[in-house]
Amino acid sequence: MASLLLTLFSALLFAATITESEAYSTTVKAPYPGHKPEKLTHLHFYLHDVVSAKKPTSVVVATSPTTNSSATAFGMVAVVDDILTVGPEITSEEVGRAQGIFAATDQNKFSLLMAFNLVFTKGEFSGSTASMYGRNPIMSKVREMPIIGGTGAFRFGRGFAQAKTFTFNTTSGNAVVEYNVYIWH
Numbered sequence: 001m002a003s004l005l006l007t008l009f010s011a012l013l014f015a016a017t018i019t020e021s022e023a024y025s026t027t028v029k030a031p032y033p034g035h036k037p038e039k040l041t042h043l044h045f046y047l048h049d050v051v052s053a054k055k056p057t058s059v060v061v062a063t064s065p066t067t068n069s070s071a072t073a074f075g076m077v078a079v080v081d082d083i084l085t086v087g088p089e090i091t092s093e094e095v096g097r098a099q100g101i102f103a104a105t106d107q108n109k110f111s112l113l114m115a116f117n118l119v120f121t122k123g124e125f126s127g128s129t130a131s132m133y134g135r136n137p138i139m140s141k142v143r144e145m146p147i148i149g150g151t152g153a154f155r156f157g158r159g160f161a162q163a164k165t166f167t168f169n170t171t172s173g174n175a176v177v178e179y180n181v182y183i184w185h
Contacts, residue, residue: 040159040184041153043180044179045181046088046092046178047082047098049080049175050090051172051173051174052174057082059079061077061079062075063075063076072104072107073110074107077101077103079100080098083097084096084118088178094121096118096122097119097121098117102114110139111136111138115133116133117132118131124153125152125153128150128152128153129151130154132147133145133146136163138165141164142163145160146158147159147161156185157183158183158184159183161181164177165177
């Protein structure tokens, strides 16, 4: 008898829960005030990764016990605040910063996991960011990483970034990387 009452009570409680729960999602016509139809923006800039200087823009913050013996630096993690410029020279106009982390995540090929915010400080997109997250097999001629979001003008942004090494100094480790970024927003 007690188990029958418990079963009936459980069924009644379950039915009440189902009828009172709300939907977990809704569709909205305008995601935020002033939202306009999507457009595709192409950004072109150069990233300066400076590892050996008085003020480096890329600093290794962690390594594994086997990083130094690994051919791919597997286990290395770095924090980055790289300069973005209009031209390949570090003295050309700065348009923003690439801030985030990268980690050597492949044991067989030199490849990085990139988690960067492209922070724009000049021009039409000043104050906006684009979030880039993905695999960067840096020995490939052209690498492609996804743009997974953004802020400001790039709110609800999505797209991709293509990276191409412009210069790499094997002695200093400093690099200049050309980026072509395409963002739907």
